[in-house]
Amino acid sequence: MIELENVSVRFEGRRVLQDLNLALTEKRIGVIGLNGSGKSTFARLLNGLQLPTEGAVTVGGMDTAKSGKDVRRQVGFVFQNPENQIVYPIVREDLAFGLKNLGLAKADIPVQVERALERFRLQHLIDRRTHELSGGEKQMIALIGVAVMNPRLIVMDEPTTLLDLRNKRRLMQAVSDMEQSVVMITHDLDLLSAFDRVLCFHEGRLFDDGAPEAVIARYQQVCEEC
Amino acid sequence: MLSTYQETGSVLHGIRAGWKLLFLVVLGSALFWFERLDLIVVSLACVMMLYRLARFSLATLWDQVRPALLLLVIIFLAQIFLTSPEYAVLIVARFAALILAAALVTLTTPTSEMVAAIEACLKPVRRWVPIEKVSLALSLAIRFIPVIVSITHEVREAQRVRGLDRSLFAVAMPVIIRTLKMGDQIAEALDARSFENSGDGK
Numbered sequence: 218m219i220e221l222e223n224v225s226v227r228f229e230g231r232r233v234l235q236d237l238n239l240a241l242t243e244k245r246i247g248v249i250g251l252n253g254s255g256k257s258t259f260a261r262l263l264n265g266l267q268l269p270t271e272g273a274v275t276v277g278g279m280d281t282a283k284s285g286k287d288v289r290r291q292v293g294f295v296f297q298n299p300e301n302q303i304v305y306p307i308v309r310e311d312l313a314f315g316l317k318n319l320g321l322a323k324a325d326i327p328v329q330v331e332r333a334l335e336r337f338r339l340q341h342l343i344d345r346r347t348h349e350l351s352g353g354e355k356q357m358i359a360l361i362g363v364a365v366m367n368p369r370l371i372v373m374d375e376p377t378t379l380l381d382l383r384n385k386r387r388l389m390q391a392v393s394d395m396e397q398s399v400v401m402i403t404h405d406l407d408l409l410s411a412f413d414r415v416l417c418f419h420e421g422r423l424f425d426d427g428a429p430e431a432v433i434a435r436y437q438q439v440c441e442e443c
Numbered sequence: 444m445l446s447t448y449q450e451t452g453s454v455l456h457g458i459r460a461g462w463k464l465l466f467l468v469v470l471g472s473a474l475f476w477f478e479r480l481d482l483i484v485v486s487l488a489c490v491m492m493l494y495r496l497a498r499f500s501l502a503t504l505w506d507q508v509r510p511a512l513l514l515l516v517i518i519f520l521a522q523i524f525l526t527s528p529e530y531a532v533l534i535v536a537r538f539a540a541l542i543l544a545a546a547l548v549t550l551t552t553p554t555s556e557m558v559a560a561i562e563a564c565l566k567p568v569r570r571w572v573p574i575e576k577v578s579l580a581l582s583l584a585i586r587f588i589p590v591i592v593s594i595t596h597e598v599r600e601a602q603r604v605r606g607l608d609r610s611l612f613a614v615a616m617p618v619i620i621r622t623l624k625m626g627d628q629i630a631e632a633l634d635a636r637s638f639e640n641s642g643d644g645k
Contacts, residue, residue, distance in 0.1 A: 304632065366637070
């Protein structure tokens with residue numbers, strides 16, 4: 218479980234998130250909001266990439282400010298642009314990277330990599346050069362690169378922004394098949410219909426929180442009034 | 444090193460990366476040690492024959508030299524004026540042999556094996572050199588050079604569309620800024636994938 222207690226974040230004196238008090242226990246949580254509303258900062262708080270200026274974020278009882286390394290083993294992060302997340306020139310090597318960092322035995326790494334690709338039906342990409350993959354393939358490899366490390370929660374920051382409809386569906390299918398909990402930031406409201414809970418941010422505050430249908434309807438109303 | 448590996452199943456592909464790198468070091472040293480035209484031309488011919496052994500076509504061989512052709516011509520002309528035509532041939536043949544040999548190593552060796560070989564070479568100095576970081580830096584360089592090339596193309600195209608045809612400064616600035624921003628995001632991605640937790644790579 219992730220808990221945020223009186224969390225605020227300031228950048229250069231400006232408050233980008235204010236007074237957040239939340240407990241995240243659901244399996245699928247969506248995060249929506251206008252640009253600059255604080256969604257990405259919220260996501261980065263969850264695995265300690267961003268530390269709160271005030272308050273505390275705890276993941277399974279661990280404070281992100283004190284146990285950042287351990288928190289990042291529990292919470293994976295998929296960035297918006299997969300280009301900057303894939304760090305090795307060959308798919309096999311990139312997927313092995315995270316496992317190596319976890320300290321897995323050398324002999325187990327190739328087996329885990331192959332299994333992960335099989336699970337997402339992408340084993341044909343194993344020896345491909347990462348810079349030659351399509352945008353959709355890159356996003357899938359970025360996701361698998363995180364999933365292979367088997368975190369308990371995966372945070373995804375607008376993972377469908379660069380994808381076409383087919384790849385968006387493929388990614389969402391992969392997400393719904395995953396055992397892990399997922400927190401997904403997105404502007405694609407349709408993707409959240411099957412989620413358990415949706416959080417809506419507005420001007421750095423939690424504006425709404427509840428079942429997808431109700432939260433999305435109120436958000437759309439606010440957008441029309443803006 | 445830029446992921447130019449091409450699988451043909453030849454004998455050269457089966458040789459371990461460490462031996463190929465050693466061959467490159469020895470050949471490179473020999474090419475610069477001996478100042479004899481006949482030896483250097485024979486070396487060049489041998490390297491070209493290795494391409495045949497690796498089952499690469501003449502077109503592949505040509506592709507390796509072509510990017511350096513202008514530089515070779517400039518060196519050749521400069522040497523004719525500064526020294527002699529014979530020495531100009533020697534210098535150009537020396538560089539061509541070295542370029543072709545280096546390209547042959549990258550064509551026949553996957554980057555992962557190359558990096559692993561470099562890691563192995565560094566093992567004796569692991570107390571002073573952070574091998575895993577060196578290895579990651581090499582992999583990042585190999586991975587991101589094509590990305591930076593593509594950023595440069597994007598910037599040039601965006602500027603052409605807006606009527607700016609050639610300006611080194613106008614291209615360099617946005618490329619540098621985007622590359623630095625990309626560097627920040629890569630650092631975060633490494634953090635997010637527990638790179639700091641890296642142990643001894645057992």
